[in-house]
Amino acid sequence: MCRWAAYRGEPLYLEELVTSPAHSLIEQSHCATRAKTATNGDGFGIAWYGDRPEPGRYRDILPAWSDCNLRSIARQIRSPLFLAHVRAATGGGTRRDNCHPFVFGRWSFMHNGQISDFEHLRRPMESMLDNDLYAARTGTTDSELLFLLALQFGLDRDPLGAIAETLAFVERLADRLGGQPLVRFTAALSDGRNLYAIRYATDWKAPTLYAAPMGQSGGYCLVSEPLNDDDNAWVEIPDGAAVIVGENGVDVRLFGTAEVEARECPLADTPRAELSA
Template structure:
């Protein structure tokens, strides 16, 4: 599987996000504590927003812990909205076009999990993608195809409904092929202003997902912590696993739920696929 983080708030140095925490994402690429695999070395990617509406992306097939370009870029770049992902392939090739986050216009998307027995359902799911969007699919992963299914069902207008519809089609297709638990997912997507995160699996035993607590409350608990003091009041993190053991810093996102982060506002709602 994979590990990822989504940050929003005041511009922060990417090195602060990716390298400095005690259990940083780069550290997790080699020593994940909560992932399906300990090592997530099949490439990585980062996406960030700056002055342009369209986000920048950087992908590499190198392990994150061993990529000098990532270290150099992270030291020099700041952004107020960052997606980062370290990959453990579930079968598709290790290549740049298979690294998350995926980009379409001003949207980013990343996924931890899998569409089970993907080769069996790949043709049916591909045919469900809008023909106008299909030429833009560059890689061979279930995660990118999932993104384009969500785009087909209206991600840019109503993200929650689009992901519910996409998961509904994935589950219906899988079960038609005799697959008992067609999908396992934690997903994050953003348009540059709002982040939506989803935790769901067909067996209701989803991979871990956490969100940071209110920064002002953390400052009261840990007044000498330099990292907390650097973050703005509206800073929020959504992560596959906590970046450290700071008491009170993390709350688990409930099973089968949607998390919406807009500025300092965070809302959680139930998630259920649309029945076909």
Template sequence: MCRWLAYAGSPLLLDEVLYRPEHSLIDQSLHARMGVESTNGDGFGIGWYSPGGDGTPAVFRDIGPAWNNRNLRELAAHVRSPLFFAHVRASTGSAIQQTNCHPFRHGRWLWMHNGAIADFPRLQRDLCMAVDPALFPSMEGSTDSEVMFYLAVTFGLDQDVPGAVARMAGLVERLGKLHGVDHPLQMTIAVSDGERVWAFRYSSQKQSRSLFYSNRTDTVRELYPELDYLRDVSDETRLVVSEPLGSLPGVWNELPEGSYAVLPSAPTEDYLPFVPDLT
């Protein structure tokens, strides 16, 4: 599978999250603790929104491992962003090529995924036929993750993010049943329009891949006033990660099975239930 993180909050150098934590995403690319594989070296990608930009995210992806990519290290030390994605890939069978590396971009949207559609080749044609024909030329790769993205765009991502993802998941579930595929969907997904991040955790088998969100910064600041890097970030700054970036108690919460979170979120509403739309 894969490991990923999404950040939303005060503008921050990517390096602060990608490299510096004790169990950073770069460390997870070599030593994942909660993934199916401990090594995630089949490519990587970052996507970020620039303050004052036109709302379209920049994307940098490559097919080599993240842990020894000099260009990634250089970018991370100089790019400052209020909202960014990062993903390290372990292929589930599709080709190792740039167009299959996450995150995927369409207009102002970013999307990344950890998981798989079971027996994807059996479902692929029917799933692709459900993509809006006007969107089909934008699909460049061969992954189930990209098909899921364009299905969500087809089903109204611009108007209703949770609803569009629920309709996408529902279609996968229905086609899986039609083709005799047990437990067709496994997903943790992050999607953003540049203003907010939606993070989803769901699987047909109710045994989803790991996903965690950080407590509000003001809460963590009260617990650990000695952490200097928290002094200059907003109270609403949050992270969603496949694995916690460190071991400090009280910082990380597991996103429950069958739920989604929105960043930034209201202090009293960390997550909401997620159910595929089977209608």
């Protein structure tokens, strides 16, 4: 499983999350403590917002602990909103376009989790994308495809609703094709104004998510695991919850897919053998 950290608030240097803390994201890349795998060495990425509406991004396939450029960038870049990710691949090769965060327009997205039996679901999932979103798919991961589906389903209008519809679509598609609808999803995303995070799983075993205040003016940090040993500073976000960090502070809400209206997939009735061909 991957590890990630995200921040929104007064401008901070990226190193405040990525390199400086005792259990920084770089430390977690080779010594994670609250994940199934301690090593997350299949690449890394950062996305940050500045004066332009779209985010800047830097990704590479090197382990985060071995990239001196990452340390230099994190020390120099100061941003009020950024996402950082270290990858432990569960699907998709170790290549730059499979490294998080993924970006499209002003949106950035990163994910920790998995879709069971993804190879049988991939083609019908891709069939739901409009041409411009399909053309934007450069990697092979389930994470990138979930992000593009959320954009297809109205991320600009209703971010949490679009994510819920995306996950509900995947669950129903798996059920329709005779598979086991298993989705584990802990993700962060941003439009450059608000920071969103969701922790959700069909089996109530979603990857971890923690939150803590950071900075002097109401900033907030969301992470896969705490950046230090101060347990009193970190609150674990429960499974089945969403977090919004915006101008007015932090809002935590219930999150689920049960009430989402079903959306039809044109390939949903195609035999499994043909989808695998």
